[in-house]
Every structure is written in C-alpha cells, then in structure tokens.
Amino acid sequence: MAFLSGLCAFPITPTDSDGRVDTAALRQLIARLCTAKVDSIGLLGSTGTYMYLSRQQRRRTLSEALDETGGGIPVIVGVGALRTDEAIKHARDAKALGAAAGLLAAVSYAPLTDDEVFEHFSSVARRSGLPIVIYDNPGTTHFRFTPALVARLAQVPGIVAIKNPTDGGDAILGHLQDQRQIVPKGFSIGYSGDWNATQAMIAGADTWYSVLGGILPEPCMGIVRAAQQGDHAQARRIDATLVPLWELFKTYSSLRVVYTLAEVLDICRAAPPLPIMPLPIAAKHQVADALARLRTAAVS
Template sequence: MTTLSAFPITPSDTSGHVDVGALRSLLRPLVAANVGSIGLLGSTGSYPYISRDERRRAVEMAVDEVAGRVPLLVGVGALRTDEAVRLAQDAKAAGADVGLLAPVSYTPLTEDEVFEHFATVARESGLPLCIYDNPGTTHFRFTPALIGRLGRVPGVVAIKSPAPEPQAVTGHLRELRTVMPEGFSLGYSGDWNSVEALIAGGDVWYSVIAGLFPTAAMAIVRAVDAGEAAEARRLDARMQPLWDLFKEFSSLRVIYACADLLGICRTTPPRPILPLPEVARQRVADTLKTLDLN
C-alpha cells in the first residue's frame, strides 16, 4: 500500500522563531485527511534555518497534536554529527517516530564520512532514521552501494529519494531493491515526478503539496492504490501548472505564497530567503484560482 507523507511549512518570523499556533493549524487538516505520516522540519519546513530550541518547541507541539494518530517524521539534519545526534535525541525524547537525516555539509563529504555520520546518529540517538537524499541542497548524491551499506545499519529504516524522470524510475527502484534488505521503505520526493514513481511501485510519496492540500494529494495516492494509473496521471496532469511554478521558483517559495494567499497561514520564509516578488506571486494566485484545490 502506498503511503503519503505530508510536509508542511514551519510558520515563523524572519529570524526562525516558530509560531506554534499557526503550525498547529496546519497540522490539523493533515490528520483529518488521514495522511500516512507528517514530515515536520523537512526542507519545506526550513529546518536548516531554525535553531535547536525552536525545533524542539515545534516537535513538542506537533507530538501533542498528532501523537497516536499520525506518525511523525522529523528533520534532524545538521552540519556536525554531534549536533545531529542531539537533534535526534530531542526528537525521540519528544515522541517523534522517525528522524529524517540529510548529509548537510559545507566541505563536500565522502561516502565513508556520510556512512559514519548516519551510523553515529542512529546508534547514539536510538531514533529510527530515514535517509534523506537531496543532492539539490546537500550536493551529495547517495550511490546504491552506500544506500545498501546504510540499509544494514541498525535503526536506518527508509530512504527519501528524489524521484527520477519517468523513464528512469523503474530501473531506479529495481536497483535499490537489489541492495536493500527486505522491508526497507523506498520513497520519493519531488512532487512533479513522484506519481510515476508511485505507479512503478514506490512505497511513499514525500509531498510538499500534501502539506497544504492533503485532500488533492490523497486522491492521487488512492488512485494509485486502486490500480487506476490513468486516473492518477489525470490528477497529476491537472497539477502541472503548480509543478511548473515549483520548478521555476522552488517549491518552498511557492508553498509559502500559497499559504499566505489563501489566508491559511500568514508567514514568510526565514531570511535570507525572501517572499516571491509580486509578479510571481500573482502567477501563483492565478494558478490557485484555476486549480481550486480547497
């Protein structure tokens, strides 16, 4: 069965002080939509820009809101291994179910360095980990060989991969299933390519759009689960204007604009990220009006 993991923004001021009330209001529709999990403090949740104390506040509130109803996946990435360990320990202590760990770096990392980073965080935190392969931000790409090594580390249980182009997804899944142990979860992000990855057999859709429009995303997942590939593709094609905006301006900036335009959450990204300029913001508004996702 395919699972939807919804990734909301983390409402805050420009200095990264989290508005937990606004965050709570974003989480409630996700629970009501019966998403498979919630991805807190992912890239859409601006985790690199938020301090440890503010992350802890966000996780504690989220656990209070969703615990026992929806599993909570929490971003624990940091530049140093000891920092990532502490963030993972915080998340576990608060009641999070899984940590999402990216190999954040300034100096490019080797495969051995990334392996030790993950093994240390898993061992010292005791929090199950999902590998976060996001080369667009970390500038590190996981090879199948490294994924296979990490898949045998106790506590490393899943991977969130960028969805490849449709013609490559079947081969990508086959390659990963060859190196991974039985039961290891293979999921995909990058909303504009993820539907084909789900149709090909991916286990999880780690979705930006689901963090704000869970009903629309769940409709796609249900079509995939029902074996209705044509319907899933139709629903995905309807979203193409939004996918185009994601690719042009980044999903982060666009989803912040969506939240603000719809009055769902009055917030702006943490600096130095700026809100979309007015011309781009109007394009987002026009797209939302056409799609009518509420």
C-alpha cells in the first residue's frame, strides 16, 4: 500500500482578524474528522491558508491538531514558503512536532525553472528529514510539474507522494497510468479538484486530497470507500448528491464556500484572511440551500 491512501481531508484554519488561531474551533474541526475516521488530515494546505500565517501560528495550529488527534490519524502539513531556508524551517518544525509528512508547493514570486524547483524540493527533503508530498497547484503557483520533473523528484529519498490537480475527468485515467510508469512502486499518487475526485478514485488513484472532506467528511468517505471496494455506481451516486456544492466551488472558490459551510454548521464564524473576502449574503444562502438539499438526499 502507498504511504498515503484514501481520503486526506483539508480543514480551514480558523483565525481572527489579526491571524490568531481559534484553537477551540480548530479542535472542533479536527474532532469531526477523527469521528469520521478519515485516512489522513491535510493541515495548513491552501484551504488552511498556510501562506497567510507566520511560523509561530503554523506551529500552534499543528500542535493543537496533533493533540486533538492523539496520534490516531496521520497529519500531513503544508510547509511551503517563498524561500528554501524558510521551507526547511517549517518542515523541521513539522517533523519535531510529529507530522507524518509535509506538503510542499513550488511557491515563488519570480517564475521558477525545473532545476530550481528540483533543488528546492531536494533541499527541503534532505535537510528536514520529513517525508515530502509534491504539491502541484498551478492555479495558485503558476508552476506546473512536468512528467520529467516528477520522475526526477520521485527518485529523491524522502519524496514519497504527489498531489495532482485535475484538469478534467476524462483525462485522469491516462494521466494516472502515465504517472505510474515514471514513479517508484509505493509512491502515492493522489488528486485534488473535488468535482473530479470521484473519477480519480474510480480510475485507481491512491488518495483524494479533499477540500470538502475537511468540513463534510462523511459523504467524501462514502465515495472513497465505494471506489476502493469497486462499487463505482455507489461512488457516482454519492458524488451526484454533491453536484450543487461542486457548482458553488466553481463559482465562488472552494475556500470561500467551506468558510461559509463552517458558519452554517455552527462550527465557527471565522472569515478568510484579508484580502480574501467572505461570500456575500446571497451566496451564503445558496450554500445553506445546497447543504439542506444534501442532507435531504442523505436521508431519502
């Protein structure tokens, strides 16, 4: 089995306007994921707004989350930074606190070359000793990992997995098959992009890195378990109930929608860090309506 498999759920990091972590709300979010028995937790990913938090705030968030899990669920934590030395510090912090792996993106203000990204990832893996997951997120970083670069990085000791974007459901199977040919056995291949994730799991991906799973883990776990058991019809049936949320993700961004879901579910009333604005009232009503329809579908 791959190092990472199943559902990796990505919660928000609730903070106040000054960036102070709301530890009570964070623990409530983590407790929900533990109750749902997700396979791993993706802390301080893009949904966890890691790039908006200081090193101290990141450490506090990880410490609280690990304490809440009690070591029962692996925690994968974002360790990205603009500078390689800063990313190494974040990765060392994560290792010292007990994270299972670090999620590392090619974040930069200046465009990066493949060789620069290779050195960045190799240095973080080598100098921190923390297992590293490649985070390919071109929509945010404007850098896309080529097959040649993935193949090089997959041979670096300590780089153990990749979180791929999904451009379209029809392309996933071919992409997965091609990527399997260039990485070592046991190297975990996973996908984000929630509205295409069911197709990825049916195609045989190891891991679904899920935004919705961080706030509504139960239906996402249902999709993953059905796909793992070969019940593709059931996986698609559950996915179909989530289409209203997928459409809202596409319209407003998954980040803004899950902050609203946290409010509707009465977990917390945190807003994303400025300059990201919360959804307007009309859009929040759409999210609440979509959640109500999902609950009705789950009962029927």
